[in-house]
Amino acid sequence: MTAADEQHDALLRLDQLEDGALCETEARFEGNDAESLILLREGDDVRAWLNVCPHAGRRLDWAPGRFLKDKQGRLVCAVHGATFELERGECVAGPCRGAALRTVPVVVDAGVVRLLRT
Numbered sequence: 001m002t003a004a005d006e007q008h009d010a011l012l013r014l015d016q017l018e019d020g021a022l023c024e025t026e027a028r029f030e031g032n033d034a035e036s037l038i039l040l041r042e043g044d045d046v047r048a049w050l051n052v053c054p055h056a057g058r059r060l061d062w063a064p065g066r067f068l069k070d071k072q073g074r075l076v077c078a079v080h081g082a083t084f085e086l087e088r089g090e091c092v093a094g095p096c097r098g099a100a101l102r103t104v105p106v107v108v109d110a111g112v113v114r115l116l117r118t
């Protein structure tokens with residue numbers, strides 16, 4: 001498959017997300033129901049993961065789009081407190097230590113964050 005074959009779905013504008021902030025949005029994958037995503041802006045880049053905790057499969061936010069962070073800036077699951085570093089989405093403390101959030105490929109293109117489908 002070439003880059004020309006890839007399909008990109010817009011998620012939000014980059015300027016809607018403050019640098020260093022987390023937010024939640026939804027995306028559809030291959031005709032399935034919409035799935036919740038966690039987005040993290042880092043400068044001009046954005047990382048994304050499924051908003052599904054590897055511990056018990058629950059959302060990590062305590063209210064839609066409202067995420068907990070610890071003093072080190074790590075993401076804390078609101079359900080049972082699993083703590084995730086935000087480089088690779090790996091759980092570094094709590095009930096699923098060593099597990100990781102599922103990465104979702106996104107790109108920033110002309111100021112728009114897009115889901116990358118290959």
Ligand code: FES
Binds near residue numbers: 095
């Ligand atoms: S569901 Fe996230 S820590 Fe249990």
